[in-house]
Amino acid sequence: MASIRPLQDRVIIKRIEEGEQIRGGIIIPDSAREKPQEGEVIAAGAGKKLDSGERVALDVKEGDRVLFGKYAGTEVKLDDEEYLIMREDDILGVIERATASEGSKAKGKGR
16 A cells, blocks of 8 residues: 655645535536535645744644635545645634533533
8 A cells, every 4th residue: 555745734635525415306426526625634744844944833633624725735546545735725724523511611601
C-alpha cells in the first residue's frame, strides 16, 4: 500500500460522501452529483515555514472533519482511493460536534 506525506502547510483530505442523493424522487447518477465539500483530514504537514526559518504549526490535525471550497485542492488518486491535497488556507472551518455534556452546559449559559 502506498502512502503520501504532505509537506509544509498542506493537508490530505478524504471527502465524506453523503448518502445517495435523490431529488423529487429521481435518483441522480454519480456523474451529475456535486462532490461534497466536507472531508476528513487524513494527514497534515509539519506547518508553514516563515522567512525567518520558524515553523508555524497547523490548526488542523489528522481526524478533523473540515469544510472546504468547491474548487479547493488538487485531486489525486492513490490505491484506487480519491484524495484532495490542499493548503490549510483553503480550509474554511473545522466541524466540531458537541457532546451531550457540552450541550447541557450551553443551555445553562443563557440564564
